Amino acid sequence: MIATIINRAVMQGIPLLLGSTGEILTEKSGNLNLGIPGIMYVGAISGVSGAFLYEQAVGGQVNPALAILIPFFSCIIGSLLMGLIYCFLTVTLRANQNVTGLALTTFGIGIGKFFGGSLITLTGSDIPSISLSATSKVFKASLPFVKSLGWVGEIFFSYSFLAYLAIIIALAASFVLNKTRIGLHLRAVGENPQTADATGINVSKYKYVFTCIGSAIAGLGGLYYVMDYANGVWSNNAFGDRGWLAIALVIFAIWKPSISILGSILFGGLYVVPIYMSNISVQGVELVKTLPYVVTIIVLIITSIRNKKENQPPASLGLSYFREER
Amino acid sequence: MDKIPAIELRNITKTFGGIVANKNVCLTAEKGEILSILGENGSGKTTLMNMISGIYFPDSGEIFIDGKEVVISSPKEAFDNKIGMIHQHFKLVDVFSAAENIVLGMQDTDDFNMRKYSNKIRQISEQYGFDIDPDKKIYEMSVSEKQTVEIIKVLFRGANILILDEPTAVLTPQETQKLFKILRKMREDGKTIIIITHKLHEVLSLSDKVAVLRKGEYIGTVITAQTNESQLTEMMVGKKIDLNITRNDPIDPADRLCINHISCVNREGVKLLDDISFTAKGGEILGIAGIAGSGQRELLESIAGLQHLNEGEILYNNPKTGKTENLRDKTPLQIRDMGVRLAFVPEDRLGMGLVGNMDIVDNMMLRSYRKGKSVFLERKAPKSLAEDIINRLEVATPSASTPVRRLSGGNVQKVLVGREIASSPTVLMAAYPVRGLDINSSYLIYNLLNEQKQKGVAVIFVGEDLDVLLELCDRIVVIGQGKISGIVDARNTTKEEIGLMMTKSPLEEIKEEDGENE
Numbered sequence: 001m002i003a004t005i006i007n008r009a010v011m012q013g014i015p016l017l018l019g020s021t022g023e024i025l026t027e028k029s030g031n032l033n034l035g036i037p038g039i040m041y042v043g044a045i046s047g048v049s050g051a052f053l054y055e056q057a058v059g060g061q062v063n064p065a066l067a068i069l070i071p072f073f074s075c076i077i078g079s080l081l082m083g084l085i086y087c088f089l090t091v092t093l094r095a096n097q098n099v100t101g102l103a104l105t106t107f108g109i110g111i112g113k114f115f116g117g118s119l120i121t122l123t124g125s126d127i128p129s130i131s132l133s134a135t136s137k138v139f140k141a142s143l144p145f146v147k148s149l150g151w152v153g154e155i156f157f158s159y160s161f162l163a164y165l166a167i168i169i170a171l172a173a174s175f176v177l178n179k180t181r182i183g184l185h186l187r188a189v190g191e192n193p194q195t196a197d198a199t200g201i202n203v204s205k206y207k208y209v210f211t212c213i214g215s216a217i218a219g220l221g222g223l224y225y226v227m228d229y230a231n232g233v234w235s236n237n238a239f240g241d242r243g244w245l246a247i248a249l250v251i252f253a254i255w256k257p258s259i260s261i262l263g264s265i266l267f268g269g270l271y272v273v274p275i276y277m278s279n280i281s282v283q284g285v286e287l288v289k290t291l292p293y294v295v296t297i298i299v300l301i302i303t304s305i306r307n308k309k310e311n312q313p314p315a316s317l318g319l320s321y322f323r324e325e326r
Numbered sequence: 327m328d329k330i331p332a333i334e335l336r337n338i339t340k341t342f343g344g345i346v347a348n349k350n351v352c353l354t355a356e357k358g359e360i361l362s363i364l365g366e367n368g369s370g371k372t373t374l375m376n377m378i379s380g381i382y383f384p385d386s387g388e389i390f391i392d393g394k395e396v397v398i399s400s401p402k403e404a405f406d407n408k409i410g411m412i413h414q415h416f417k418l419v420d421v422f423s424a425a426e427n428i429v430l431g432m433q434d435t436d437d438f439n440m441r442k443y444s445n446k447i448r449q450i451s452e453q454y455g456f457d458i459d460p461d462k463k464i465y466e467m468s469v470s471e472k473q474t475v476e477i478i479k480v481l482f483r484g485a486n487i488l489i490l491d492e493p494t495a496v497l498t499p500q501e502t503q504k505l506f507k508i509l510r511k512m513r514e515d516g517k518t519i520i521i522i523t524h525k526l527h528e529v530l531s532l533s534d535k536v537a538v539l540r541k542g543e544y545i546g547t548v549i550t551a552q553t554n555e556s557q558l559t560e561m562m563v564g565k566k567i568d569l570n571i572t573r574n575d576p577i578d579p580a581d582r583l584c585i586n587h588i589s590c591v592n593r594e595g596v597k598l599l600d601d602i603s604f605t606a607k608g609g610e611i612l613g614i615a616g617i618a619g620s621g622q623r624e625l626l627e628s629i630a631g632l633q634h635l636n637e638g639e640i641l642y643n644n645p646k647t648g649k650t651e652n653l654r655d656k657t658p659l660q661i662r663d664m665g666v667r668l669a670f671v672p673e674d675r676l677g678m679g680l681v682g683n684m685d686i687v688d689n690m691m692l693r694s695y696r697k698g699k700s701v702f703l704e705r706k707a708p709k710s711l712a713e714d715i716i717n718r719l720e721v722a723t724p725s726a727s728t729p730v731r732r733l734s735g736g737n738v739q740k741v742l743v744g745r746e747i748a749s750s751p752t753v754l755m756a757a758y759p760v761r762g763l764d765i766n767s768s769y770l771i772y773n774l775l776n777e778q779k780q781k782g783v784a785v786i787f788v789g790e791d792l793d794v795l796l797e798l799c800d801r802i803v804v805i806g807q808g809k810i811s812g813i814v815d816a817r818n819t820t821k822e823e824i825g826l827m828m829t830k831s832p833l834e835e836i837k838e839e840d841g842e843n844e
Contacts (some may be wrong), residue, residue: 045347075814182428188419188430195417198381199431199479200402278609309421 003151005269005276007158011229013268014163015040015221019246019254020260021170022218026073026083027250029210030190030320031090034101036218037243038108039082043219044226045112046078051135051227052119060134068140071223079219083212085225091207094320105243113236129235136232162224169217173257184296186210190314193321203321207266221246248296254303254311267292330393331359332377332518332843333409333487338387340373351387351544353537355487360509360519362529362550364562365539367618368790371415371522374539375489379411380404382682391487401430407487410480414491414522424471425460428479450481454508454515469596470501477508487518494528495619496596498603506532521842524562524617526555526829538562556822563623563825571772571797574780579607581643582784583629583753584743588654590624598624600808602638606753608645611775611785613793613799613816617828621808622788626755629786630670631658640667645752646781669751671743673758673788675735679742682731686712686723690731690745715744719770736767743774754778754797757788769806792821804828 019040026033051071086104089095119130140160146153177183188196189206197203226234249267253260270292274285303311340348348370355361357759365371372589376382379726380401388395390689391407398404418427424442444460451458458474480488494502497614509519524528529536537543538561545561583606590599599621606612608638614622629640640653653661661668680689690708712726723733730738779785789795795802799816804827811827
């Protein structure tokens with residue numbers, strides 16, 4: 001029972017982890033990308049479209065390698081494009097980051113629903129969803145000996161490759177940020193672009209590169225949700241508020257990808273726990289679902305009171321940078 | 327004399343929009359030499375140095391390093407030419423350690439190893455006598471420590487030419503001595519040091535050569551050993567120019583505002599105002615002169631009730647009731663409720679004075695919105711006031727409902743001054759009211775101030791142009807580093823005298839300096 005809950009919590013947490021890792025990298029470059037929910041939507045629908053077209057083309061007899069590679073790269077290209085739009089608007093044209101981000105979220109969700117709806121119409125199915133069970137099966141493949149390991153296997157080894165990839169990405173992001181020259185430069189760009197510029201760092205390049213990488217990572221969160229968590233079933237609105245939860249997780253993790261790993265499991269746990277409570281009302285479920293946000297607010301209050309500089313958001317987060325501004 | 331100069335500038339010119347920041351500036355500095363660049367605020371010193379360090383790009387002119395012509399179009403290229411600049415406002419990342427800041431932006435081929443860097447930093451520190459912990463975070467450091475980090479940062483990159491922008495502005499006398507000792511050590515080491523400053527005694531005690539700039543123009547270079555304070559002051563402020571501003575004698579001036587020994591400190595504990603005392607009289611214009619950032623802003627804001635004071639009192643003699651009241655630590659609203667009619671034209675017109683996105687009428691209402699009993703705003707009176715100001719002060723605007731930010735600087739200032747005068751004040755404070763204005767608008771503002779003076783208002787005028795201060799004001803208070811360095815009668819003083827007061831530090835500091843040299 002406990003093992004099952006943890007297992008479900010991790011599966012709930014992985015999309016949040018990918019979303020928040022992407023957003024942390026983005027925010028470390030000083031870009032507050034509130035378009036993450038939209039980008040995760042676009043990542044998901046891009047992957048779904050790629051998988052759908054491939055499945056249609058081969059008539060259900062999928063090649064495992066292609067079944068993973070096609071949706072994977074469709075997803076990355078889709079979310080990368082969203083990141084590029086965001087960068088072009090906020091870095092090159094210096095548009096307001098909040099407005100741009102919120103517009104991208106609206107736009108991305110719209111795109112997701114439009115193409116989702118179109119695909120559903122194409123299949124001519126009665127229920128408002130499409131099922132990519134063949135692709136999902138490949139994505140969900142886990143180690144063959146897991147069953148023999150009992151609860152250890154269920155908690156640690158039962159997930160698909162994307163889940164482990166998410167954790168590897170988070171650890172790699174943490175390493176890059178703290179232990180490499182690139183990470184030092186990136187943090188400098190987000191903290192104080194004037195200083196970074198004066199020392200010869202290409203501020204725009206860092207903002208572009210890491211916002212786009214962050215978007216691609218966040219997009220994978222959308223793909224994981226559809227292919228693994230939802231068993232390859234896309235229906236409009238199913239993704240819900242996970243994108244916002246990912247942004248909340250960034251604050252909860254105080255901009256540290258390593259904390260984000262644990263935070264995502266905690267948030268995922270708060271999401272699934274009501275399902276396993278036998279005597280909880282419908283209203284109660286919704287109430288429990290707000291807990292991640294409440295926890296985030298508490299973290300915000302605590303970090304604000306302690307006012308430790310290292311735990312604050314990057315100092316120039318949300319501001320555009322222009323060298324010759326006097 | 328056929329040494330190749332470490333750096334040479336020829337005919338450098340830079341403009342921002344229509345404003346000329348540097349015009350045909352020529353400079354040379356040898357190896358193992360300290361060159362001072364002297365000039366008032368706004369004389370273009372920092373702009374010039376920013377061009378050497380790659381922040382700005384000159385419109386015309388050439389730069390030679392070691393006899394070779396170079397193009398410096400980015401900070402990175404400045405580093406490649408072994409030029410390092412220590413900015414007045416430190417360019418450091420607060421949450422990074424000293425070592426992280428120092429290695430920031432470097433592109434070594436070898437691997438990234440903070441411990442190795444820390445050791446190299448300790449080595450440089452020992453060589454020049456710095457006292458620094460490479461692992462300390464910047465936000466835990468004092469101003470002097472931050473400056474040390476900046477200096478090590480450029481040395482770490484192997485800079486041979488160091489540019490320091492007003493390095494002593496933020497330091498205590500002891501810290502300044504320490505810095506000078508280090509700079510002299512670097513000179514012995516063959517480095518070229520360019521130091522921007524407006525403090526004469528520092529120029530004389532530290533540098534080998536002095537280059538003087540005035541209003542963007544290059545005046546000349548002199549050998550420090552062959553010059554003196556009065557020659558430098560004259561070069562810096564220039565000859566007096568007649569402006570023909572009308573000035574009437576004050577009509578029975580009465581003490582209106584008595585400032586008694588006020589002091590205030592900022593968050594870092596630096597004294598912004600230090601024991602300031604003077605009296606502003608009704609019916610006269612009191613000028614306040616000083617290098618920008620000497621405490622003018624804090625002084626006016628403390629009178630207006632916007633700055634918390636640590637010591638002293640501000641006494642106001644109410645001409646109506648004859649009572650004397652203390653304005654210290656009152657909010658602007660409380661001051662108004664006490665019946666004190668204070669008008670304030672702040673330096674930052676569109677930040678503190680007016681709201682840029684609102685039209686002229688709405689900006690009038692910022693002062694009068696509390697009037698009237700109805701829940702709805704009373705717009706008639708402000709509208710007629712706005713139209714009156716537009717007509718009387720010849721504000722060039724399509725209509726009274728044009729957002730203020732679309733007006734030119736001069737017209738914005740007319741709207742602001744017009745509104746403040748309309749409240750028929752007894753004290754009128756104006757900070758740099760003619761900054762950025764053309765000649766006609768400037769004279770209009772002078773006339774308005776004179777008009778107020780005739781009406782018996784105590785006018786306090788903070789200015790930067792000494793010629794204007796000398797002709798417009800009755801008395802001038804000169805402040806330097808938050809202290810009063812003198813109060814003079816504008817009719818019987820010279821530009822040089824004020825210039826000297828502005829740049830000179832208290833006597834004991836200079837004596838200490840001379841002792842050091844011997």
